[in-house]
Amino acid sequence: MTDLKSGPNPLFLRHDQLHQGIELLFYAYRDFTAECDAILATYGFGRAHHRVIYFVARSPSISVAELLAILRITKQSLSRVLSQLVSEGFVSVQKAQEDRRRRLLQLTDKGSVLERRLSEVQRARIGAAYRAAGGDAVEGYRKVLLGIIDENDRRRFEE
Amino acid sequence: MTDLKSGPNPLFLRHDQLHQGIELLFYAYRDFTAECDAILATYGFGRAHHRVIYFVARSPSISVAELLAILRITKQSLSRVLSQLVSEGFVSVQKAQEDRRRRLLQLTDKGSVLERRLSEVQRARIGAAYRAAGGDAVEGYRKVLLGIIDENDRRRFEE
DNA sequence: GATTTTAAGTCAGTCATGTTGACTTATATG
């Protein structure tokens, strides 16, 4: 039962194959975040600040509710990091014209500088991994991670 | 400058391609851990307990120092969760015969039950993603994540 | 126009998990 032959595309996945995939995700996430954590610490920020900065950069004028849906945290949790970022001049807020209840978030120039610094580090790491692995591997990486993500959030990656 | 054609294995990686890869990792990690977090909460445990249980299961008789090297946390951080797991009977400790300073960790039967429950959830998720993506994609997933991991830790994945 | 719903913010308290620093104990090694 344990020594089934594993072809190139096995229908039956052995536990140790799956555990390898689990561990790769753990180690990769650990190392992917570590460099930025060190940079953020020099600003008195943490990983939570990075996530806000990152997603505001990707979607300028994102609303608070949209950001909460991405991060899957409570508004009280977001509030602490967001109000820090706003009061220290990394993020600016303006009311939406159509619906003046909504607050739209942008990076300030200062915020953009930090975002670029952080993103350059992460692009360098993932870029090196992409180049070393090759284009087909990148496609596989995308397919598998997309399959891990909750179904409702996969549409974020349709182009 | 922005509309370079992207072949199947582009040497030049556009920022938005890299950002997609970054976001896939973020969402996948977020969703990969969420289910287990909910199970762990019913035991009064958190993600840190899971990591200990997981890696002790993979390497029975792992030492405290080896576990610290994997988790990249301080011994004081590990101490809290590990001593909880030991006092509640999920992990057992015994001195190494050759070097009686080293403490070797094992799962108890109770610990193994929990480990299997958690790993089944994660194997199901990654297994479904693997099957949906196909064998070549899995190979790509592995290659890219391996490239993201710090060089010194890549040897963990040599067989 | 009054009521209800929605978007966001706030206050207060708690918990999990990480950190640093200082120190102890037991054991192995030079």
Added chain:
DNA sequence: CATATAAGTCAACATGACTGACTTAAAATC
């Protein structure tokens, strides 16, 4: 015997998550 190593401990602190209760302002609905 002296030193180095593996592990544990005590204390204090930071970060980032949580729940619950409440407020404010604006939009939507009855």
